[in-house]
Amino acid sequence: MRLLLVEDDADIAAGIGEYLGARGIEVDFAYTAGQARARLQEQAFDLVVLDVNLPGEDGLALCRALKQQAGLRSPVLFLTARGALGDKLEAFDAGAVDYMVKPFAPAELLARARAIVAHAPASGGAGLRAGGCVLDLQGHLLLCGARSLPLHPTGLRLLRRLMEASPGCVSRDELCALLWHDGPPGSDPLRMHVYQLRRQFEDRFGRPLIATVRGVGYRFVGTDG
Numbered sequence: 001m002r003l004l005l006v007e008d009d010a011d012i013a014a015g016i017g018e019y020l021g022a023r024g025i026e027v028d029f030a031y032t033a034g035q036a037r038a039r040l041q042e043q044a045f046d047l048v049v050l051d052v053n054l055p056g057e058d059g060l061a062l063c064r065a066l067k068q069q070a071g072l073r074s075p076v077l078f079l080t081a082r083g084a085l086g087d088k089l090e091a092f093d094a095g096a097v098d099y100m101v102k103p104f105a106p107a108e109l110l111a112r113a114r115a116i117v118a119h120a121p122a123s124g125g126a127g128l129r130a131g132g133c134v135l136d137l138q139g140h141l142l143l144c145g146a147r148s149l150p151l152h153p154t155g156l157r158l159l160r161r162l163m164e165a166s167p168g169c170v171s172r173d174e175l176c177a178l179l180w181h182d183g184p185p186g187s188d189p190l191r192m193h194v195y196q197l198r199r200q201f202e203d204r205f206g207r208p209l210i211a212t213v214r215g216v217g218y219r220f221v222g223t224d225g
Contacts, residue, residue: 001024001025001026001046001047001113001114001117002026002028002043002044002045002046002047003020003025003026003027003028003045003046003047003048003049003113004027004028004029004030004036004039004040004045004047004048004049004074005017005027005028005029005030005049006029006030006031006033006035006036006048006049006050006051006054006059006062007029007031007049007051007079008031008032008051008053008054008055009051010031013029013031015106016049016106016109017029019106019110020106020109020110020113023110025110025113028043028045032054032055032056032057033054033055033056033057033058033059033061033062034056034057036048036050036062037062037066037070040066040070040072040074041137043138044074044138044139045074046074046075046117047074047075047076047077047113047116047117048072048074048075048076048077049076049077049078049079049109049113050062050063050076050077050078050079050096051078051079051080052078052080052081052082052087052091053080053081053082059078059080060090060091060094061094063076063078063091063094063095063096064094064095066095067094067095068095069129070129071128071129071134071135071136072095073134073136075097075098075116075117076095076096076097077096077097077098077099077100077109077112077113077116078091078096078098078099078100079100079102079104079109080099080100080101080102081101081102082101083101097116098112098116100112128160128163128164129163130163130164130166130167130220130222131163131166131167131209131220131221131222131223131224132144132145132222132223132224133163133209133222133223135156135159135160135163136148137156137160140152140153140156142159142201144204144205144209144222144223145205145223147204147205149200149201149204149205154179154193155193155196155197155200157178157179158175158178158179158193158194158197159197159220161174161175161178162210162218162219162220163220165219165220166219166220166221166222167219167220167221168219169213169216169217169218169219170217170218170219171216171217172190172216172217172218173217174217175190175217175218176190179193194210194212194218197209197210198210205223207223209221209222209223
């Protein structure tokens with residue numbers, strides 16, 4: 001199990017990390033919301049253990065943003081000194097699957113973490129959301145509804161730029177510069193890559209997902225278009 005612990009108290013974080021690490025859990029650390037965002041962009045985690053009281057941006061706002069805007073699919077367990085019912089309800093509304101109040105027994109945290117991961121689908125890190133779909137940047141997958149499609153590196157880079165710009169359009173020149181810094185090889189390879197992606201999307205999701213903007217370039221329309 002790979003776990004990201006987001007806790008601004010270094011002593012508490014070290015104690016939790018030592019206990020879990022001795023029991024076979026791979027623990028990575030973040031001490032601020034910014035560090036947590038960076039770690040989730042770099043790597044996928046099976047579980048995020050998140051403190052509510054963080055410097056700069058509280059854990060509730062961070063969780064809500066990661067779930068609703070960044071497409072985080074890893075389950076989140078809150079670990080906090082706030083124990084009121086309203087606090088717990090707000091955490092679940094932000095996207096958490098569990099909530100533990102400090103002080104706590106490390107053995108209970110371990111048991112809850114194992115239970116959450118055992119019952120959660122394969123999780124990934126942060127991704128891009130557009131047109132009713134999520135692009136899993138760590139897993140190299142496009143997810144639309146209950147279906148997913150693995151992407152090769154070129155297709156991932158192309159689709160990432162289109163989804164970043166969605167619902168706007170990306171010019172052919174920009175896409176070619178992104179994929180081939182020294183100029184595209186052969187005759188119109190961009191058109192070929194887009195054609196191949198559209199066929200894969202049509203076969204998997206029932207829609208081509210990418211629209212041509214004549215004389216300009218392409219845009220990602222997803223399942224909404």
